[in-house]
Amino acid sequence: ADVFTFDPGFTSTASCESAITFIDGGKGELLHRGYPIDQLAAKSHYLEVCYLLLYGELPSAAQLEDFEGRVTKHTMLHEQMMNFYRGFRRDAHPMAIVCGVMGAMSAFYQDSTDINDPWQREVASIRMIAKVPTVTAWAYKYSIGQPFVYPDNNLDYASNFLRMCFAVPAEEYVVDPILARAMDRIFTLHADHEQNASTSTVRLAGSSGANPFACIAAGVACLWGPAHGGANQACLEMLQEIGSVDRIPEFIARAKDKNDPFRLMGFGHRVYKNFDPRAKVMKESADEVLELLGVENNPVLQVAKELEKQALADPYFAEKKLFPNVDFYSGIILEAMGFPTSMFTPIFALSRTVGWISQWKEMIGDEKQKIGRPRQLYTGAAYRDYVNVEDR
Ligand code: CMC
Numbered sequence: 001a002d003v004f005t006f007d008p009g010f011t012s013t014a015s016c017e018s019a020i021t022f023i024d025g026g027k028g029e030l031l032h033r034g035y036p037i038d039q040l041a042a043k044s045h046y047l048e049v050c051y052l053l054l055y056g057e058l059p060s061a062a063q064l065e066d067f068e069g070r071v072t073k074h075t076m077l078h079e080q081m082m083n084f085y086r087g088f089r090r091d092a093h094p095m096a097i098v099c100g101v102m103g104a105m106s107a108f109y110q111d112s113t114d115i116n117d118p119w120q121r122e123v124a125s126i127r128m129i130a131k132v133p134t135v136t137a138w139a140y141k142y143s144i145g146q147p148f149v150y151p152d153n154n155l156d157y158a159s160n161f162l163r164m165c166f167a168v169p170a171e172e173y174v175v176d177p178i179l180a181r182a183m184d185r186i187f188t189l190h191a192d193h194e195q196n197a198s199t200s201t202v203r204l205a206g207s208s209g210a211n212p213f214a215c216i217a218a219g220v221a222c223l224w225g226p227a228h229g230g231a232n233q234a235c236l237e238m239l240q241e242i243g244s245v246d247r248i249p250e251f252i253a254r255a256k257d258k259n260d261p262f263r264l265m266g267f268g269h270r271v272y273k274n275f276d277p278r279a280k281v282m283k284e285s286a287d288e289v290l291e292l293l294g295v296e297n298n299p300v301l302q303v304a305k306e307l308e309k310q311a312l313a314d315p316y317f318a319e320k321k322l323f324p325n326v327d328f329y330s331g332i333i334l335e336a337m338g339f340p341t342s343m344f345t346p347i348f349a350l351s352r353t354v355g356w357i358s359q360w361k362e363m364i365g366d367e368k369q370k371i372g373r374p375r376q377l378y379t380g381a382a383y384r385d386y387v388n389v390e391d392r
Pocket of ligand 1: 196226227228229230231255256262263264265266267268269270271320322325326327
């Protein structure tokens with residue numbers, strides 16, 4: 001019989017070669033095309049990082065202007081897609097809607113589904129990056145029963161998204177630049193993270209030759225789980241459930257109890273065995289945004305800070321090298337901005353779309369890449385003959 005390496009969860013299998021993102025989990029380092037995430041978060045902005053991930057280099061001023069212009073041109077959704085939204089129940093989770101709408105794009109934008117045509121691949125990529133804020137904002141508007149807000153191409157990427165989420169026709173809406181900056185930073189910090197579960201899903205779907213919209217929808221589906229992108233929603237709900245600083249020891253004890261399935265959400269990572277560098281930036285951002293909004297005494301933030309302190313001082317977390325990850329503070333910022341918890345994971349999906357696309361494009365261009373087809377160790381019944389139902 002064939003012999004295979006058994007590697008459930010792919011803890012020691014490299015599925016591809018990639019030149020996009022590098023993580024040193026021991027050092028807590030994350031580089032995009034060589035550039036460290038903290039420098040990108042501080043000095044760059046999301047669309048520039050998108051360009052870097054997609055094309056490999058930082059753009060010149062002219063290249064950036066051209067790229068931003070191309071993205072901006074594609075922010076609208078086909079008008080008929082509104083009917084597609086209306087088919088969903090109002091109480092549907094926005095992730096269900098985002099997943100459905102991203103997949104449905106392959107029906108609406110058939111002229112960019114031929115993966116063998118480099119021009120179509122490029123158009124599909126730009127379309128998805130441009131439209132995903134509209135897709136996500138509309139999922140939110142639909143869920144709260146407000147009219148859809150069309151994109152405003154005079155605004156930057158993050159401001160446009162905030163406006164599509166929070167503007168109503170009856171009132172003027174002015175985007176606060178500090179909130180827009182914080183939103184942009186959340187997008188930037190989530191832009192790519194090498195071969196995580198959803199990215200591997202996108203690559204696997206893409207390896208069969210499926211169209212890019214379908215592949216990204218597969219990525220959205222995978223991201224939804226609480227062990228992955230769903231952790232930001234789960235984390236804020238946990239912090240709210242803890243409620244006050246005096247209840248923290250009880251929850252830490254539960255997280256350490258092997259007979260209790262409870263885990264500290266926003267803690268631990270498959271690759272980082274040190275601080276998640278994204279969590280550091282997120283924490284600073286949380287302080288900034290909450291101060292701006294005049295809610296620095298927000299009880300959830302107090303619980304988060306104290307929980308982080310107590311967990312880091314606890315030998316259980318130290319021994320297992322469990323540190324706060326990117327999701328630990330992002331939910332606090334999003335909540336302060338006015339997003340309900342159900343929007344946290346869709347916002348992660350929005351941000352990660354560029355990473356999925358960059359990895360998909362890289363894979364399509366890689367001649368060594370075959371269809372992804374893992375093998376298995378079979379543990380079922382040996383050969384046996386069929387028995388007629390009346391004889392069983
Ligand atoms: N709280 C308590 N114990 C934990 C936690 C936690 N958050 N995370 C891991 N452990 C323990 C786990 O019980 C295990 O203990 P033992 O070796 O005694 O069985 C050990 O640490 C290793 O955990 P694992 O589940 O084998 O590690 P993994 O690499 O398979 O899982 C993880 C990584 C992120 C799924 C996990 O740490 C977790 O469930 N964290 C909470 C959810 C979360 O915050 N996810 C977001 C990840 S970052 C954003 C993203 O990429 O989507």
